[in-house]
Amino acid sequence: MNEILSGILEMTGFAQIDWGIVLMWVIAFVLLYLGIFKEYEPLLLVPIGFGVLLANLPGAGMGIVDNTLVMNPDGSYMTLIDIANNYGILNFLYYALIKTGFLPPIIFMGVGALTDFGPMLRNLKLAYFGAAAQVGIFTVLIGAVLVGFTLPEAASLGIIGGADGPTAIYTTIKLAPHLLGPIAIAAYSYMALVPVIIPLVAKLLMTKNEFKIHMRKMDREYPPKHEIKHMRVVKIAFPIVLGLIVSVLVPSAAPLVGMLLFGNLIKEIGPNTARLADAASGPIMNTATIFLGLTVGATMTSEVFLNLQTIGIIVGGFLAFCLSVAGGILGVKIYNQFSKKKINPLVGATGLSAVPMASRVANELALKYDKSNHILQYCMSSNVSGVIGSAVAAGVLISFLG
Amino acid sequence: MDSLNQALGLLLIGMITVFIVLWLVTVIGTSVIELSNRFYHPKAKDNDAPPTGGVDKEKMAVIVAAVNVLTNGKGVVDSVEKK
Known part of the structure; x- marks a missing residue:
């Protein structure tokens, strides 16, 4: 009887449950709770949370295995069919779609098809603050090196400060794939916490008068130099020229920036390519998001996730995020010292990516201090340039450390 | 120490590159606007x-x-x- 019972126990997964697996279930449930009930980035946290759950089903073998296990003795990778046969469908998806760096640029194409460069073209000067807000990436990189991370690991950790999930994932795949799970979780969790982090940092660094800087009044006093007579033509030409020049300047950023601008181009052309834009921003992006979320979640097995490095990533990611917001705000404050036309520092706070949530949060914050101060379109300018800025920062890190 | 020096170098190079690219964004944007205003006649x-x-x-x-x-x-x- 005992033998039968122990046989049954071994057949089920109960015998393999340990505290690490239980802890990972708790983490999975927290992610699912945040996604489903708190509505924090549900499109990502739900697949990631479920991926964590799948990866930690005892005996199911659904977690992503280390890449040494999918290598042949001669150092080449197994075929995808062998990977699927030996390690299951999630490993097949991971090594086909994530390890190759395929999905983040595909998601960027969808983001491009949903992005409107109009606000940035109307307020081109504000694009500079998208650069100031990348400072968190590089400062945390230095901090992470000081506490013992290797340079590629530190770069992958710092890129969380770009507040751009696909960019963080793409950089980590290229530089430190063993940290993909915790970095993706940190990046998306902090993006979900933008409504908390931006007000927190802004209130620490800004005065009441700065919150009240009225962007439209400033525009009336100091009108922009360039009038755009043919917005559609400009919107079509802009991604083509920009894509070409940025890709030549930073080739390693081309997969992200190129796909972002391609997505934007097919949107801006209008009805003739509307079907492509709809596909890029709809079915393709949604499919990519499902596979990305599930496979990233499945990298988080208890052996990989439960260690001190993960805690370092969670803390470092938060710092990177806060420093990027602070960098944007301080960039505007410095600019205001030398310019007659003042800019609301909240515009700088949105220089990190997280489009359009960061802009919405900054707009609501400005409206709390002055109900007529709508700064959304100004924030969108630095916000969109922040997407380009973080992709370029990723390109620099990959080309030097990849 | 070597890693730290390299990290400081990356800070410098990275920030300068990002600024240059976003400067190019403004230059390209302005040029495209100017050119379309001047030469495009629908x-x-x-x-x-x-x-x-x-x-x-x-x-x-x-x-x-x-x-x-x-x-x-x-x-x-x-x-x-x-x-």
Whole structure:
């Protein structure tokens, strides 16, 4: 009887449950709770949370295995069919779609098809603050090196400060794939916490008068130099020229920036390519998001996730995020010292990516201090340039450390 | 120490590159705007506009846009009549 019972126990997964697996279930449930009930980035946290759950089903073998296990003795990778046969469908998806760096640029194409460069073209000067807000990436990189991370690991950790999930994932795949799970979780969790982090940092660094800087009044006093007579033509030409020049300047950023601008181009052309834009921003992006979320979640097995490095990533990611917001705000404050036309520092706070949530949060914050101060379109300018800025920062890190 | 020096170098190179690229964004944006303002002259559409039959211009624009979307740009509004 005992033998039968122990046989049954071994057949089920109960015998393999340990505290690490239980802890990972708790983490999975927290992610699912945040996604489903708190509505924090549900499109990502739900697949990631479920991926964590799948990866930690005892005996199911659904977690992503280390890449040494999918290598042949001669150092080449197994075929995808062998990977699927030996390690299951999630490993097949991971090594086909994530390890190759395929999905983040595909998601960027969808983001491009949903992005409107109009606000940035109307307020081109504000694009500079998208650069100031990348400072968190590089400062945390230095901090992470000081506490013992290797340079590629530190770069992958710092890129969380770009507040751009696909960019963080793409950089980590290229530089430190063993940290993909915790970095993706940190990046998306902090993006979900933008409504908390931006007000927190802004209130620490800004005065009441700065919150009240009225962007439209400033525009009336100091009108922009360039009038755009043919917005559609400009919107079509802009991604083509920009894509070409940025890709030549930073080739390693081309997969992200190129796909972002391609997505934007097919949107801006209008009805003739509307079907492509709809596909890029709809079915393709949604499919990519499902596979990305599930496979990233499945990298988080208890052996990989439960260690001190993960805690370092969670803390470092938060710092990177806060420093990027602070960098944007301080960039505007410095600019205001030398310019007659003042800019609301909240515009700088949105220089990190997280489009359009960061802009919405900054707009609501400005409206709390002055109900007529709508700064959304100004924030969108630095916000969109922040997407380009973080992709370029990723390109620099990959080309030097990849 | 070597890693720290390299990290400081990356801070410098990374921030400068990002600034240069976003400077290029402003330069390209401004140039495209200037060039389109100067050299792009769309065909005058007033003569081609369909008879509006008393419908005001804003409503007409909405109708044309709706037809454009529904027909994927292939449909043309010939005329609009008020009953």
